[in-house]
Amino acid sequence: MRRPTISDVARQAGVSKGAVSYALNGRPGVSESTRARILAIAEELGWRPSSAARALNGARAHTVGLALCRPARTLGMEPFFMELISGIEGELAARSYALTLQVVADHGQEIAVYRRWWGEGRIDGAILIDLHVGDPRVPELESLGLPAVVIGHPSESGTLLPVWSDDGGAVRETVEYLIALGHRRIARVAGLPRLVHTALRDRAFAEACDGAAEHVTVHTDYTGEAGARATRRLLSSPARPTAIVYDNDIMAVAGLSAAQDLRLDVPRDLSIVAWDDSPLSRVVRPPLTALSRDIPAYGGHAARRLLALIAGDSPGPFEDEAARLTLRGSTAPPARRGPGTPRPAAATGGPRRGPGKPPPGGTGGSRR
Numbered sequence: 001m002r003r004p005t006i007s008d009v010a011r012q013a014g015v016s017k018g019a020v021s022y023a024l025n026g027r028p029g030v031s032e033s034t035r036a037r038i039l040a041i042a043e044e045l046g047w048r049p050s051s052a053a054r055a056l057n058g059a060r061a062h063t064v065g066l067a068l069c070r071p072a073r074t075l076g077m078e079p080f081f082m083e084l085i086s087g088i089e090g091e092l093a094a095r096s097y098a099l100t101l102q103v104v105a106d107h108g109q110e111i112a113v114y115r116r117w118w119g120e121g122r123i124d125g126a127i128l129i130d131l132h133v134g135d136p137r138v139p140e141l142e143s144l145g146l147p148a149v150v151i152g153h154p155s156e157s158g159t160l161l162p163v164w165s166d167d168g169g170a171v172r173e174t175v176e177y178l179i180a181l182g183h184r185r186i187a188r189v190a191g192l193p194r195l196v197h198t199a200l201r202d203r204a205f206a207e208a209c210d211g212a213a214e215h216v217t218v219h220t221d222y223t224g225e226a227g228a229r230a231t232r233r234l235l236s237s238p239a240r241p242t243a244i245v246y247d248n249d250i251m252a253v254a255g256l257s258a259a260q261d262l263r264l265d266v267p268r269d270l271s272i273v274a275w276d277d278s279p280l281s282r283v284v285r286p287p288l289t290a291l292s293r294d295i296p297a298y299g300g301h302a303a304r305r306l307l308a309l310i311a312g313d314s315p316g317p318f319e320d321e322a323a324r325l326t327l328r329g330s331t332a333p334p335a336r337r338g339p340g341t342p343r344p345a346a347a348t349g350g351p352r353r354g355p356g357k358p359p360p361g362g363t364g365g366s367r368r
Contacts, residue, residue, distance in 0.1 A: 003119060004045040012041045046144075048120035063098045064088075064306060065123035067110040069130060072103045078222065078250055079278035080295060084151075087299025088127065095307055097124075107132075111140045118146045124310045125149075127302055131156050131196045147309040149302045154317055156196045161309060163302045166322040167197050168204035170291050171245075173325055174273055175208035178243045182333045183271065187241035188217045189230045189251050201247065214239065220251065227251025231258040235270070242334040243271040249278045252288055256330070267332035277326055286329030293323040 010020045015034065022029035023038035030038070066088070068081070089099055100123060104110045114137075117123040124147065128137060131152025138158040141148045154162040178186055188205050191198045202217055209215035218234065220226035227246060231254070234241055246252035252274030259270050266272055266286060274281050277292035301318050308315040 003121065004042075004047040006047070008045055009038060009042045009047055012045065013038050046115050046119040048116070060124050060310070061122055062096060063100050063123050064092060064303070065100045065102075065114060065117045065126040066129070067113045067126075068101065068103050069105070069107060069110050070103070077224075078248060079280065080248065080276050083278070083295035084129075084299040087296030088303045089299075090296065091300040091303035091307070097307065107136055111137055114141060114146060115144065118144055125306045127151065127306060128160065132194050133196055133199055135196075147306060149306040149309070151298070151302050153196050153200060161305055161315065161317060163298070163305060163318045163320065165293065165298070165320040167200050170323040170325070171201050171204040172208045174245055174291065175205060175213070177325060178245075178271065178273070178331070179209075179212050181243075181271070181331065183213060183241075183243040184334075185214045185239060185241045186243045186245070187215070187234045188245045189227055189234075189247065189255060190217050190219050191222050191247040193219045198247070205245070214241075216241070220247075222248050222251065224250045224254035228254040228258040231255035232262070235259060235262055235264065241270070243273070243331070245273045245275075247275050249274045249276050249280045249288070249290065252290075253280050253284055256284055256288070267330050268335045271331040271334070273325075273331060275323070282328075289328045289331040290326050291323035292326045293321065 006017050006020050006024075009024075010017045013020065013034075015030075015038065019030050019034065020038055020042075021027075023035040024042060066085075070081075085099070085101070092099055100117065102113055104113060114126055117126075126141065126146055126148045128141065128148055128150045129152070131138075131150055133156060135156055138150070138156070138160055142159055148160045150157040150160045150162045151164070152162060153164045153167075175186065186209055188201075190202065193199065193202070198219070205217060206215065216234070218230040220230055227250065230251075231244065234244065235258070244255060246255055252272055256266055256272055259266055259272070264270050272288055274288045274290045276295065277290035281288040281290045298320055301320055305315045305318060
């Protein structure tokens with residue numbers, strides 16, 4: 001769908017283009033009732049002044065839009081977003097494109113921002129992140145005809161172009177590793193339940209644990225405070241987990257601190273795994289076992305496909321490499337459960353190891 005023009009407004013209002021011009025520019029020549037009707041129709045169609053000017057010469061804005069429906073402080077606290085944006089920016093800059101970023105409070109505001117940017121000719125395309133189950137943004141962007149790439153699973157991306165990775169496979173690998181170490185009570189401190197990737201991880205976690213380990217999932221808002229609260233609640237329960245998987249590194253670091261405050265030793269009393277292997281995961285003690293992926297490359301894949309869409313090409317969906325498990329000092333077999341009870345052997349069947357020593361493969365190794 002093309003952007004609305006003065007001709008569209010005139011046709012809808014049943015008046016001449018001159019009358020529309022008078023009304024939109026506040027000039028005399030039309031009655032107040034006609035002016036009000038024309039302004040209402042222009043608003044309904046999403047017409048903006050610059051759209052007409054750009055339609056005359058076919059100029060592009062050479063800008064891509066990204067509206068972020070998260071608290072603004074998220075940008076400064078969570079490494080994922082800055083790494084993702086750096087990947088997007090790197091690809092756009094190489095093509096002389098800019099990125100317009102705006103933080104919004106909800107999806108309604110996000111949709112309004114995209115409509116305004118597109119109507120005013122400020123952007124040539126958009127990148128949609130944090131895909132939700134039944135996401136209202138998808139049909140809105142489809143109806144606008146705005147070139148858009150979704151960083152999210154194709155099951156909820158509609159006709160928009162998806163870029164995603166197999167979160168479910170990464171969760172299953174992690175659970176299988178923890179079970180092989182001997183863990184039989186595993187918890188997961190997850191993100192927002194309405195996010196598509198959270199729902200996929202929820203399902204994979206339950207399926208991987210089913211029949212092999214007791215399991216529980218606690219949903220949070222991704223903040224360190226929420227991660228610490230969830231950790232304290234889990235570790236204070238009668239059926240205390242011996243391993244916790246966190247949906248981001250911020251919560252994992254906060255969970256490590258909460259466990260240590262409760263006088264628990266990591267990894268002897270509790271094993272910890274974090275999603276997204278940022279520097280935070282490596283500077284704490286013990287360093288965290290993490291699900292690692294190249295997040296800047298993830299953003300670059302999305303930007304390249306969006307630029308191809310803008311150029312009129314038809315790139316296909318892209319599945320990025322799944323996160324891989326990088327083993328460090330925060331995971332080990334669980335402590336013995338009583339006097340004389342031996343500690344479970346490692347996943348490889350190798351000899352028993354002392355508290356805090358990493359499984360076979362060495363610190364910093366990866367498991368695919």
